Amino acid sequence: MIRNMKIRNKMFVAYACAFLLIFSVVGIVIYALVTNIIQESIESELSRTTEMIQNMVHTTADVSIKNYMRAVAEKNLEEAKQLYRQVRRGRITEQEAKQRARESFLSQTIGTTGRIYCLDSDGIMVVHHKHSLLDVDLSGLPFVKEQIRRKTGYIEYDWKEPFEKKVRPKAVFMAYFEPWDWIISVSSYRDEFIQLINVEDLNKRLFSLGFGKSGYPFVLDYDGKMLLHPYLEGKHYGEYGDPKLSAIARRIVEEKNGHFDYLWKNPGDTELKEKVVYFMDIPEMGWVVASSSYYEDFQAPLEAVKFIFIGALLVGLLFMVPISMGIGSLITRPLNELQIDLARAADGDFSVRMRQFSNDELGILVQYFNTFMEKLEEYSSSREKEIAVRRDAEQKLIAMDRAKTLFLASASHELRTPLTSILGFLKLMEKSFQKQFRSHIETLANGEVQAERFARNLSIVRIEAERLGRLVNDLLDMSKIEAGKMEWRDQTLLVQDIIVRAAESVAGRAEATPKVDFVVRTPESDAAVNVDADRLHQVLINLLDNAFKYTELGSVTLSAVEAEGVSHFSVCDTGRGISEDDREKIFDIFYQAHDVNKRSSQVLGTGLGLAICQQIVEHYGGKLKMIPAESGGSCFIFSIPLSDKEIV
Incomplete structure (x- = not known):
């Protein structure tokens, strides 16, 4: 039906279909792009907020740890100063003052396992709860080098006790007592100071990071207890009363880092809604910080795009009808005359010229056609x-x-x-x-x-x-x-006889080169080939002659192997080899390989031998190939079909 329609109707149908197709594709692409942008915006915002929460917790923990350890270090420094003042006044000896300071330092515990120790400026341990480390030179340890360099202040490093399986971050705050050359070091693992963080203060700061209408951050510990949350604070995920909601919290605790979509219902909601959460862990504190939001908070732009697209589609269809009809009539009128001239040109009349009836695209087409015909x-x-x-x-x-x-x-x-x-x-x-x-x-x-x-x-x-x-x-x-x-006198010959004849022909050459071993390997079977004996002999002698020419030390091997209906002949040497640039050209007429060892004055050739050998081998349906030998030399290999004729 479409094929028999008038051109203007075809154009209308074509324009309408194209318009609908393009508009639909563009609309789908725009809708997908907007959806993707919104999705990326949600993910970016959630990810950034989660990182901010993590950094906020880290910062709070750092400040708390530093302040606490500074207070301990300054308190013990002041105690050492008081003891030293008593020494100056003659009330006690310096040895007694140092002993009292040691006892006081060693009686204190920082966190769970932290201790106070003292080093001198040379890295010698002068105070430590482990007697085995006293008077030991620890200056080779990286963190000790840093303590010796700075003497005061705060440093962090990774450390693993002998009985532990993995390293943990450790913190040290240093105060320097110069009269005794003691670097008073307050040391403990960072994860032992979780109780120093003010959760209430952190709660206010976290909930100021909310986004969208319903987005909020929350914090879980590794045991599944909700530390910070608008509705579930203080509850373990086993106490939510809904197995599905508990499974979501359990997954966050188990995975510790990542993101996923899930269904959630806040208090006051009547049904579950799709939500997304991003979460990261703070290993030294045993916390998982997360940010979540409902997808519906970001759907409004999609609805606006949908309505704009439908309205534009309807307006476009209304304007398209008169425009397509008018353009169709302008094109169809001159087409009849053009058809006649084109038919003459198609019949081979190169002298035909079209009449130019306008200056639009069709007129320009006529000019191009006339120029083309000329x-x-x-x-x-x-x-x-x-x-x-x-x-x-x-x-x-x-x-x-x-x-x-x-x-x-x-x-x-x-x-x-x-x-x-x-x-x-x-x-x-x-x-x-x-x-x-x-x-x-x-x-x-x-x-x-x-x-x-x-x-x-x-x-x-x-x-x-x-x-x-x-x-x-x-x-x-x-x-x-x-x-x-070329005359070919083919006859059926044993492969063994061919190999033996070639070996005997170069026996004198082999004896003249005592540093080169001549190895001959003949097949054990009675395999035979139908060839011109002299021509095949010419090929083997040429290959053997080249092998002895370019081998000064090592071996030259002549062999034949029967496999899959053919006999594989090969001549291998341990000589200088052939460069990669020359391998594809050595079978060309008059081509000679580059003499990398500069032996041109000793080894001369015509550049025709290998080309003739290739022609002879190809006459019997084979292909002469060169491959590098494992020993560094060259191997020339070709195959001749086995003969089923009896040997005369």
Whole structure:
């Protein structure tokens, strides 16, 4: 039905639905935000009030404790002064005065377990009820250091007696009697002074912190007795007469810190109402302070938001009807003409141009469309020319690649013949020099040096010629692989035989490096693979040759393991390893890893060996991978599918 309606009606329906949807979403979001703000306001206010109560109790306790302990310390200081005055008058000896002071100090108890003790300026205990601590140097204790530094005043620290399981806050007030160098210290645990707090005075100050219409703070002790409360003061939660209300107070006492919602009924209320409470404990006093309030005290703004939203929705709907109809008629009139021109453009007529009938958004759209069609027409023409140019360039690139491949194959083949002759004559020259000429040259003046230099230079020429030969062979193999002309003479071979042949081929190299152990591990089964023996041998020899090149001490391991229908070949060494930057590039053509040990003058390569090995392994559906060895070297691993054919 909607699909067949006129556009102006569709627009009205669309506008109405969009308006209702947006207005509803916005209203819900606003309502949720206001609710959240009110909730956060309640929680913030309750939390802040609870912290204020906690701080107020702490402050009251601090003042009471300090005043009490100051009075005790000053009283005992005055007693010491009176005894000292008697010494000055000659009535008693100083030793008798000190003894009387000790007896007086030790006879006093501060709180439940608190005592009076005295230290001198060096931290030596001169008065203490425990004889084992007398004349003991306690200057290493942090709080004693502070007492020595200050000598007078109030300090707090955490302390645990040997028989106690946890530390507790302790308070000390100090007075200094200079003639005897005594720091008179009145000491006790803070939690033993709860009786010093004036609850009545605290009650007046707490209830001045009320908020909302019904919010108020209250205080419980750890035993569940209500110390401060507008209605329940002095009652234990077991005496409320309502199990539900008692359970709320019990939960506050058990959790000690936190907040939660609950249902509560104050005297005079007819029903339970939702309430929230925030509470914190004061461990040294065994109190839990809390602040609570009814949620209904904060609901008035939500009702106002609800009525404003409904009124705005009705007014918006009334104004929307004529506006949507008028806009619809302005749009539908020019659309018929636009449809005709768009249909021509859609059929591929890039020369079509629309007639501009206004300067509004539709008129601007016509300008953009006409500009687009001009660009499209130009692009269509240039694209055809570009396609022709690219096609010609592609043909030239193909021809150049073929020429490169043919050149490498031809040049490599032509270079192998003279290089073979050069290597033969160089080996013959080395042999003849050693057997026939060297002994004659060494008889001449400075002949030994000249002979050795000649032999070394001849060896360098031979080594470089062999390297050039390997490069030519690698280039020829690479060109054959790229051209798809590599000949593969596959046959079924035992994996054991492949490993043994490779090991025998590098036996001489292994003997020439006595500091490197050559380890060969062959599979115990008669596993076989269908491969070109020479090509697979080429891969293993190349990997082994690289392993011996870059391993000066340790071991080189050649192994093959059968698993899940494939044979895993690996060559591992304990050499210098390959840096992380080079691991992804070592299989690229002509790439050589960075020589971190600066052995470039000793270890040379063509940069083609690993690339050719990768091509050979990929021919058999495998992938040559390099992983760092646990010993710090490198492991090259590849897999070849096992063959189910019989060995010929």
